Amino acid sequence: MQQKDVLPMKSEDSDKREAATPEIITGAEAVIRSLIAEDVDTIFGYPGGAIMPIYDALYDFQNKVHHILVRHEQGATHAAQGYTRAGGKTGVVFATSGPGATNLVTGLADAYMDSTPMVCITGQVAAVLLGTDAFQETDVIGITTPITKWNIQVTRPEDIPGAIAKAFYVAKSGRPGPVLVDITKNAQVGKLDFQYKACDYIRSYKPVPVLNMESVEKAADVINSAKKPYILAGHGILISGAEKLLVELSDKAQIPVASTLLGLSAMSTSHPNYVGMLGMHGNYGPNINTNEADVIIAIGMRFDDRVTGEVNSYARQAQIIHIEIDKAEINKIINADVAVHADAKEALTALLPLIKKAEHAEWLETFRAADREEEEKVTRKELYPTEGQLKMAEVVRFISEQTNGEAILVTDVGQHQMIASRYYRFKNPNTNITSGGMGTMGFSLPAAMGAKVGAPDKTVVAVIGDGCFQMTLQELGTIYQTQIGVKIVILNNNFLGMVRQWQQLFFDKRYSSTEMINPDFVQIAKGFYVPGRKVTERSEIAGAVKEMLDTPGAYLLEVVVEQEDNVFPMVPAGAPLTSIRLE
Amino acid sequence: MQKEYTVTVYTEDRCGITNRITVIFTRRGINITSLTTAETEVPGVYKFIITVLSNRELLEKVVGQIERLIEIHRAFVHDEDEVVYQELALYKVSTKSLHNGDIEKIIRDNNARILTITPDYFVLEKTGHQQELIGMLQKLEPYGLIEYTKSGRVAIVKWSRRFHEHLKDLSLLEADNLKD
Numbered sequence: 001m002q003q004k005d006v007l008p009m010k011s012e013d014s015d016k017r018e019a020a021t022p023e024i025i026t027g028a029e030a031v032i033r034s035l036i037a038e039d040v041d042t043i044f045g046y047p048g049g050a051i052m053p054i055y056d057a058l059y060d061f062q063n064k065v066h067h068i069l070v071r072h073e074q075g076a077t078h079a080a081q082g083y084t085r086a087g088g089k090t091g092v093v094f095a096t097s098g099p100g101a102t103n104l105v106t107g108l109a110d111a112y113m114d115s116t117p118m119v120c121i122t123g124q125v126a127a128v129l130l131g132t133d134a135f136q137e138t139d140v141i142g143i144t145t146p147i148t149k150w151n152i153q154v155t156r157p158e159d160i161p162g163a164i165a166k167a168f169y170v171a172k173s174g175r176p177g178p179v180l181v182d183i184t185k186n187a188q189v190g191k192l193d194f195q196y197k198a199c200d201y202i203r204s205y206k207p208v209p210v211l212n213m214e215s216v217e218k219a220a221d222v223i224n225s226a227k228k229p230y231i232l233a234g235h236g237i238l239i240s241g242a243e244k245l246l247v248e249l250s251d252k253a254q255i256p257v258a259s260t261l262l263g264l265s266a267m268s269t270s271h272p273n274y275v276g277m278l279g280m281h282g283n284y285g286p287n288i289n290t291n292e293a294d295v296i297i298a299i300g301m302r303f304d305d306r307v308t309g310e311v312n313s314y315a316r317q318a319q320i321i322h323i324e325i326d327k328a329e330i331n332k333i334i335n336a337d338v339a340v341h342a343d344a345k346e347a348l349t350a351l352l353p354l355i356k357k358a359e360h361a362e363w364l365e366t367f368r369a370a371d372r373e374e375e376e377k378v379t380r381k382e383l384y385p386t387e388g389q390l391k392m393a394e395v396v397r398f399i400s401e402q403t404n405g406e407a408i409l410v411t412d413v414g415q416h417q418m419i420a421s422r423y424y425r426f427k428n429p430n431t432n433i434t435s436g437g438m439g440t441m442g443f444s445l446p447a448a449m450g451a452k453v454g455a456p457d458k459t460v461v462a463v464i465g466d467g468c469f470q471m472t473l474q475e476l477g478t479i480y481q482t483q484i485g486v487k488i489v490i491l492n493n494n495f496l497g498m499v500r501q502w503q504q505l506f507f508d509k510r511y512s513s514t515e516m517i518n519p520d521f522v523q524i525a526k527g528f529y530v531p532g533r534k535v536t537e538r539s540e541i542a543g544a545v546k547e548m549l550d551t552p553g554a555y556l557l558e559v560v561v562e563q564e565d566n567v568f569p570m571v572p573a574g575a576p577l578t579s580i581r582l583e
Numbered sequence: 584m585q586k587e588y589t590v591t592v593y594t595e596d597r598c599g600i601t602n603r604i605t606v607i608f609t610r611r612g613i614n615i616t617s618l619t620t621a622e623t624e625v626p627g628v629y630k631f632i633i634t635v636l637s638n639r640e641l642l643e644k645v646v647g648q649i650e651r652l653i654e655i656h657r658a659f660v661h662d663e664d665e666v667v668y669q670e671l672a673l674y675k676v677s678t679k680s681l682h683n684g685d686i687e688k689i690i691r692d693n694n695a696r697i698l699t700i701t702p703d704y705f706v707l708e709k710t711g712h713q714q715e716l717i718g719m720l721q722k723l724e725p726y727g728l729i730e731y732t733k734s735g736r737v738a739i740v741k742w743s744r745r746f747h748e749h750l751k752d753l754s755l756l757e758a759d760n761l762k763d
Contacts, residue, residue, distance in 0.1 A: 141599060142599075142602065145599065145602055145603055145606060146606045146610070149653065150652075150653045150654075153598075170653055201757075202653060202654075203595075203656075203753065203756040203757065203758055204594070204595050204653065204654050204655060204656045205653045205654075326651060327647055327650065327651065328644070328647035328648045328650070328651045330647075331643070331644070331647075332644055332647070
């Protein structure tokens with residue numbers, strides 16, 4: 001049997017964050033004190049019967065832990081995701097048993113797909129009632145097993161600190177992900193001898209693989225002999241903090257860099273070697289040149305079907321180097337010629353010195369040529385229209401210009417998401433927050449709220465469709481109560497735009513259940529004491545964006561945009577990348 | 584092409600681990616045809632032996648996804664040629680059939696053994712491969728078979744090297760003491 005894997009070792013600083021002397025306290029207090037030991041100062045949550053002892057304990061720690069009362073538990077999960085992705089700290093969510101716990105499901109699944117660390121703590125009925133269909137009892141462990149990185153039910157108070165320590169370690173380490181700790185009511189009210197010990201080791205878990213230098217050397221050889229090398233930058237770059245190394249690699253060997261949806265902001269969009277976004281609605285050059293490159297260097301990405309199109313025709317000509325921390329992603333969709341099973345930062349650190357300086361001017365020029373074609377056929381009309389109704393892209397252009405590309409852009413799901421992702425000019429890392437893998441409508445309002453809490457000094461702009469907004473708009477209540485200064489832009493086309501676009505292109509314009517008869521969004525915002533404005537004219541948009549950004553605190557800007565606008569380019573679902581359509 | 588494969592998984596002793604493993608098969612619509620699990624020679628470490636009809640390429644991916652679970656040590660996929668395996672069957676037969684001389688021949692030919700005899704029934708045990716166990720079942724059928732039961736697979740990998748040592752190494756590492 002293969003023996004090359006090194007067993008995980010205990011690190012020397014595993015005793016840090018350890019309470020000095022044990023004390024007898026309740027399980028509920030142990031929850032809060034464990035969180036404080038993990039440096040948690042913010043919790044997004046919603047109380048209920050089975051988690052009441054924990055909320056009661058929280059009452060005594062209000063000076064240390066800020067609890068943000070959301071309006072729906074799903075909102076708490078997305079807020080925690082936004083908080084983590086903007087500020088870097090693991091988001092924490094509280095919810096009660098039964099419906100409180102089931103309302104976490106969408107956010108957990110979203111965080112799992114998009115590798116976002118999150119610790120959810122749910123109350124549960126007393127251990128003696130487990131399995132009896134007690135009031136608000138649900139098998140949250142069973143329900144969340146496939147959508148969490150790890151979960152555990154705690155039925156004894158003395159297991160609480162250990163479970164929370166393990167939860168944080170699992171959530172943050174390796175490929176991050178959400179975890180759930182379900183704590184029965186008896187464990188919350190029971191007593192324990194409290195002593196907190198942070199976890200940095202689980203014997204069956206090796207979060208960071210040992211870098212195999214042979215694979216790095218092989219990757220370097222392949223890159224050094226490449227004529228048309230091409231980097232696909234994924235979320236893993238941001239997670240591992242390898243943004244600078246990515247730029248160094250690209251600069252050194254003059255390699256074009258395209259980004260996945262979640263990799264956006266890893267490289268500044270103004271970098272000369274940055275060529276655009278991959279995927280179904282990505283840029284033209286990045287998509288067609290995937291089938292032209294001789295070497296593809298995929299870093300921290302997982303070849304999602306929205307990126308690959310038809311897999312059998314994907315980059316057949318290219319040698320694939322796949323740098324990826326999650327072994328299960330290697331060879332899952334696209335077979336790697338060189339697999340570097342490693343953390344992106346570690347791999348790039350080892351790789352860079354082996355890379356020879358090179359020029360690929362002609363190759364880079366093919367991206368620019370494709371850009372010019374896209375510019376002519378799509379981009380210019382989108383960004384600088386002179387007649388007709390307002391276009392989503394021009395609104396995004398104004399936001400991008402007026403925030404100098406330095407805001408945190410939080411997008412929802414659909415046409416507006418693709419448009420905003422395509423046209424926002426990202427300058428700094430971790431300024432793009434969106435629901436990628438799951439495509440969760442309703443993500444952005446709560447996520448933007450969390451992002452603002454996680455990065456209070458940044459301008460946070462949520463770009464939301466009219467459909468998405470109505471899925472989680474109750475979080476305006478949280479925004480008001482907590483005074484969270486998010487800027488909300490609703491691009492209102494009175495349609496579920498992306499579905500309508502597909503209906504137009506692939507279902508003979510049979511617009512089945514996609515038209516929205518919408519409420520007055522500005523009035524709704526007013527009801528939550530959030531100021532706002534509705535814009536329908538091109539002449540007003542620049543001023544309206546400025547007003548939004550200049551107004552202290554939260555603001556809602558509704559922009560009525562062209563109803564039947566389509567997002568192009570587009571690779572039809574399941575089609576080869578070469579079948580990309582510009583119009 | 585679909586073939587029978589044996590998947591072996593080494594896990595921590597944790598409530599719910601079976602569910603964690605099986606959902607990865609069910610997500611991809613792979614039916615588990617047998618599942619055997621028991622503690623290994625190292626206390627706290629369990630071995631799952633799972634048989635499925637599938638193809639190797641798919642199972643390599645499944646095994647990768649199993650291995651990434653927090654409480655899994657290792658997971659492997661083996662085809663028929665890579666494992667030595669046995670299954671165990673019990674046969675409960677009416678005692679009346681003992682009067683017939685042929686039953687002795689069946690027991691001898693199959694290397695079966697008698698576990699118990701009562702005035703009403705006796706119980707035979709046989710180990711072997713599925714076809715051999717079914718073969719004896721068919722032979723016993725005319726003699727008043729009352730009940731038949733068969734285990735999942737127990738398998739040992741032909742190419743393994745010092746796996747026992749590896750497991751012993753594991754036992755030196757501290758397991759967490761969270762209880763479910």
